[in-house]
Amino acid sequence: MRALYQIAFLACILFSCGCSDSNPSPSDDDNVPPPSGTSSFDIITQELSNDLTxxxxxxxxxxxxxxYPIIYFNDGDVFKGAIASLTSYKFEASSGIEPFIMVGISAAGHRYGxxxxxxxxxxxENWSDYSPGSINYTQRLINEVIPKVEEDYPVDTKRRAIFGFSLSGLYAAWAGINYPEVFSFSASMSPSFWxxxxxxxxxxxxxxxxxxxxxxxxKEWNYYVPMIESLENLGFRYGKDIFYYEVPGGIHAExxxxxxxxxxxxxxLNGTPEEVxxxxxxxxxxxxxxxAGLVFQxxxxxxTFTNGIRYSLSTSASFQVVSGDGVVLEDGRFDTKGGSMTVEVSHGNWSEHISLNNCNN
Structure with a gap:
């Protein structure tokens, strides 16, 4: 199934994604200003070594x-605008958001390694030579960054997350898998799983x-649904331990x-949402x-839940062709066989019909 959907990013698109050490900025949006309003955080900058701020x-x-629950952000120097989007949270009781600490860790020109x-x-061959260094980087987090922060601030060590975007999103998933004793939650936004x-x-x-x-x-798509299957095969539960959001129209930008x-x-912070x-x-x-000309259907x-959380039901919804000629696979891929069809999509107590034609019709 994976081979059917593997797509190589064009070089021009990849370089604009901020994956280069020489130009780590993900897009023209790298200087996104923080939201209006007074920040609910104080920001303290510390240099732990020449290449680790x-x-x-x-x-x-x-x-x-x-x-406090705590989030460690990879690419802290590159994605300050995205991180700053969280600083406008107000921690009133009505907000439902409890106070938390964030740590942005600089990439310092070492994103590949x-x-x-x-x-x-x-x-x-196309970007730059490098040696895989995720194990070494993780040891620096464990031995330098985490002790420094958690000696100075009261942290709930059972609620420690690792967040990342693009290449650092790949790392966030890798770290969550390989260091579960360190990170209880892993968030990978537009990760470079390819x-x-x-x-x-x-x-x-x-x-x-x-x-x-x-x-x-x-609009930056690769077929990442197999990651769900890889985790489910070990006993992780979709909608409880795994969440995947296929973002309509989403691009690779801060x-x-x-x-x-x-x-x-x-x-x-809140665990599994309950009220749909x-x-x-x-x-x-x-x-x-x-x-050229190939379209994935x-x-x-x-x-969507009442607290604003939303995710895709790519592998947990059911698809049933109720009229017309066509097929819908268990992950939502469809083919109307050149005609049209009506499909019932269901999940739990919800169901809805959708009429479909092929994309090129």
Missing amino acids: IDIYVPRVENASGK RYIPYNDQWIK VADYAIFDEPRELSNTRFYFDIGT SDWASRLHIPLGLF EGYEIIKECIPSQST RLNPIV
Whole structure:
């Protein structure tokens, strides 16, 4: 199934994604200003070494429990705008958001060596030579960053998250899988799962208490659904331990990440959402970035909860052709066989019909 959907990013698109050490900025949105209003955090910058600087975002109110959940952000120097989108949270009781600490960790021009766990010849030939250094970087987090922060601030060590975007999103998933004793939650936004022929899909080896969120925009699309299957095969539960959001129209840009950062934040702080606000079904016609004229046809059912959390039901919804000639696979891929069809999409007590034609009709 994976081979059917592997698409290589065009070099021009990749370089604009901020994956280069020489130009780490993900897009023209790298200077996104923080939202209006007074920040609810004080920001403390500390240089731990010549190539390791951290910004600590400390809330100005105390957590009722006396200890704060904490988020470690990779690419803290590159994605300050996205991180700043969280600083406008107000911690009134009505907000439902408890005070938390954030730590932005600078990439310092070492994105390849820190965030890529695997050898990828394409990257070496087209971007820059590097040596996979994710293990070494993680040891520096464990031995330098985490002790420094958590000695100075009261942290709930059972609620420690790792967040990342693009290449650092790949690292966030890898770290969540390989260091579950360190990170209880992993959030990967537009992660570069394609690195080394999707080697990350083969990483999960055992069940743990870590929970995973990852997403991808349809305008930057790669087929990441197999990551769900890899985790489920070990006993992780979709909608409980795994959350995937296929973002309609989403692009590889800081402004997009900032606009949906509340989703993994809410999942980390509040756990599994319970009260459903509604469902929608998105018909996706996703053009291949490598093969002219090739379009990937998908149904993307999305559930939204009253607290604003939303994610796709790519593998947990049911699809049934009720009229017409065609087929819908269990992950939402469809083919109307050149005609039209009506499909019933259902999940739990919800069901809805959608009429479909092929994207090129």
